[in-house]
Amino acid sequence: MSRVYLTRPLPETVLTRARELFEDIEVREETAPLKIGQMRAALALYDGVLPTLGDMFSAEVFRDTENPRCKVLANFGVGYNHIDVAAAKAAGVIVTNTPGAVTDATADIAMTLILMSARRAGEGERLVRAGLWKGWHPTQMLGLHVTGKTVGIIGMGRIGQAIARRCHHGFGMDVVYFNRSQKSLDFPASRAETLLDLAAVADFVVVAVPGGTETHHMIGADLFSAMKRSAYFINIARGDVVKEVALIAALQVGRIAGAGLDVYEHEPKVPDALRVMENVTILPHLGTAALEVREAMGLMAVENLHAALSGAEPPNRVN
Known part of the structure; x- marks a missing residue:
């Protein structure tokens, strides 16, 4: 027994x-x-x-x-x-x-973070809940239009491909990816030679690699420095894939437009610096929470x- x-x-x-x-x-x-x-x-x-x-x-x-x-x-x-x-x-x-x-549920959370970050949804909800909303006007809380933009996906496994399909078929986005090997895909996508090449062209950089020693701290200051100032960083992979201090530094000086995070380097601890920034969307590891x-x-x-x-x-x- x-x-x-x-x-x-x-x-x-x-x-x-x-x-x-x-x-x-x-x-x-x-x-x-x-x-x-x-x-x-x-x-x-x-x-x-x-x-x-x-x-x-x-x-x-x-x-x-x-x-x-x-x-x-x-x-x-x-x-x-x-x-x-x-x-x-x-x-x-x-x-x-x-x-x-877990594939589709995690991809859905990636899209949630892309949309929330670009359209300032978390910030807007906090404004309404605090009773500070004064009503609609033409220049209120202007964000980034997602449709037609370029998404850069780091890691083109099951989850990366599911995110790419949503971005391409749902939002007409161009897909660029970084992966150890070329992938045979059922949607248009171009493979970046390096992480920095991907970062330079993407409006949204999405991390979808597995955790482990091979990917520990693979994302750092060099990638954030290569990103567009108007771009957003999204992480639905593992928190320790990213050097969190480097991400915080990039956000604090306005090197990137914002971030959407479902995972954290020292989870469940979320640094105060991330929690107070209005341009950071933070979720409590909801990737598969259905x-x-x-x-x-x-x-x-x-x-x-x-x-x-x-x-x-x-x-x-x-x-």
Whole structure:
């Protein structure tokens, strides 16, 4: 009989399915990430664990852990940079994720941030809520027209392509992208040779790369310096892909027009400097926060967990 551990509360549909598949299931009711001692205990006490963002299964967690009872970490989410995959593999622990389920929802949030930033929606809502709106007039809160502009997408994977399709088909935007390899796409797009080439032509720079050591701090002052002063920076990837201090500096001196952020370098901490700037749209990591999407993610993670513990190959294994 497999004993499994879910590190966060999950939608009822997901819990029902988990109870159908596993006789011994424990659901942690706290929403904060696991501490290092809790993660080590989870490896020792459970056959499978369903962790998520913030549960930092680092090499330190696996240190001195030989032949743990846990055989699979079925991550809830497509990003798994919070798990040291190599250390898990060395300990004999399979790692899986939930690709596909998050694509459209995350792309939708990118579009939300593009539109909110360009049309000053957050600033406008704050004005109305504060009772300071004096009524419509021709030069009130003029923003940037999105239709027909150029979007530069850093990372042309599933999510990057979904964003590009929305921009091209929905708003008639030109698409430029930066990716390690040329992509065969079903929409018009040009590949920039460098990040700086992309930054120079884009009205909106959107980051859609996975997190991890390869992309840590790949966006810094050089990219912001290359951007148009009228351009907006959008991040729906991982917070630590961006050097947050460099972004703040660029915004403070007016080097770029504004930013739309769903993720932060030291999440959930959001620097005061970002919170007080009217030209920065900030969301609390809403990328996949739709019930149907979280249900799909959870069901996929549970099926990965079940396959691994049944001796089958998990559908979404990453190591």
